[in-house]
Amino acid sequence: MVRLKWIHHLHGFIFVLLLLSGLFLYFPQTRTWFNEQQFPLVPFHIWISFLYVLVVFFSLKSVLNHLKRKPYIKYFNIWLNLIFIAIWIVSGMIMYFQIHFPVEIRNLAVSVHGLVTFLILPWVIIHTVGHLIGVKLPWPNWWRGKDPVPQTITENNLERRDFIKFTTIGILFLFIGAGVKWFQPILDVAETGNKRRGYFRIYNVTSDYPKYENEEWSLTIDGLVDQPTILKMEEMESLPSLTIIDDFHCVTGWSVLNVEMKGILVKDIFDAYGITPNSSYVTAYSGDNVYFDTFTLSQLLDEGAMLVFQFDGEKLVHSQGYPCRLYHPLMYGYKSVKWIDRLELTKNRGRGYWQMRGGYDLDGYL
Numbered sequence: 001m002v003r004l005k006w007i008h009h010l011h012g013f014i015f016v017l018l019l020l021s022g023l024f025l026y027f028p029q030t031r032t033w034f035n036e037q038q039f040p041l042v043p044f045h046i047w048i049s050f051l052y053v054l055v056v057f058f059s060l061k062s063v064l065n066h067l068k069r070k071p072y073i074k075y076f077n078i079w080l081n082l083i084f085i086a087i088w089i090v091s092g093m094i095m096y097f098q099i100h101f102p103v104e105i106r107n108l109a110v111s112v113h114g115l116v117t118f119l120i121l122p123w124v125i126i127h128t129v130g131h132l133i134g135v136k137l138p139w140p141n142w143w144r145g146k147d148p149v150p151q152t153i154t155e156n157n158l159e160r161r162d163f164i165k166f167t168t169i170g171i172l173f174l175f176i177g178a179g180v181k182w183f184q185p186i187l188d189v190a191e192t193g194n195k196r197r198g199y200f201r202i203y204n205v206t207s208d209y210p211k212y213e214n215e216e217w218s219l220t221i222d223g224l225v226d227q228p229t230i231l232k233m234e235e236m237e238s239l240p241s242l243t244i245i246d247d248f249h250c251v252t253g254w255s256v257l258n259v260e261m262k263g264i265l266v267k268d269i270f271d272a273y274g275i276t277p278n279s280s281y282v283t284a285y286s287g288d289n290v291y292f293d294t295f296t297l298s299q300l301l302d303e304g305a306m307l308v309f310q311f312d313g314e315k316l317v318h319s320q321g322y323p324c325r326l327y328h329p330l331m332y333g334y335k336s337v338k339w340i341d342r343l344e345l346t347k348n349r350g351r352g353y354w355q356m357r358g359g360y361d362l363d364g365y366l
């Protein structure tokens, strides 16, 4: 049984790694922090999950064998675990291979993956603490009265207690988790009478993003152009604007449907200011001095790329790129550089922030 104990602890260790990396991904603040430390949290989470599945797969037989000689209640933890693993695997795979699934399924997978984690959190805590300090909690009276505990399973009090606490506290944690990220924004959207479906999860690679006051912002167009140009807000406002309704897709699986975006076509800016490019590649820089991405000139001029100033009739909020973000209607959200302040025309096409770190596709077409 030494081996089983060892497996149990290994399992627990990997599980906690998964849980922690998952929670760090879940909260924008921690996700951003890890990005700043250049820690590849998403690949880490995925590789650890492979390891986890391997451990479960290869130990399951001996664990089930061992349980055969044990009271029935011992199965509870195993089945709970297996059910959750199945849910995580399915939703995780959908998140990973999301392009092949309809938007609704993808969004559901992202939600379920996170919410289920919050549901199991109290069980993990109770279980771990129980093991660590070796408590044997007494049965609650209402339970004892109905169903006297057979001698054989008194040793399993903790598991039974797990179940009771798990269901009650689980619901509580679910609400905490949901409140943090999923329900609150939905309520916000409902309040503004907004018709769009889903909402943005704020994805920033830096925590000290620029917070422009009204007139501070400007857009520089330079590099291989005849005449470098700097455009201030008032010059932007004098250009013809355009409002489109489109779906915003993040490559990690979530989407926001029917977002009303108001902005100016990149093409209109080039036309209005007679900007003559001497190359066919562009790098779009964020004012956060970290994030950037690259395009062919034609992708920006001929495919409806715009500089967006408003979402759903309101100025962008700070965390979402105020005052201006790039948007390409045919591409993933990571091409939508927030706080964009510079378009540089370059001789060659470089790689962007996420192409260098996360292996994202250079073009990012949906």
Ligand SMILES: Nc1nc2c(c(=O)[nH]1)N[C@H]1C(S)=C(S)[C@@H](COP(=O)(O)O)O[C@H]1N2
Pocket: 200, 201, 202, 203, 204, 205, 206, 249, 250, 251, 286, 288, 291, 319, 320, 333, 334, 335, 336, 337, 338, 339
């Ligand atoms: N400057 C900057 N722009 C950025 C990012 C970022 O981290 N920094 N994240 C990108 C990614 S991966 C996505 S999905 C969208 C997210 O937009 P949101 O934060 O408004 O939801 O912004 C994109 N633009």
Ligand SMILES: [Mo]
Pocket: 203, 250, 251, 252, 333, 334
């Ligand atoms: Mo993204």
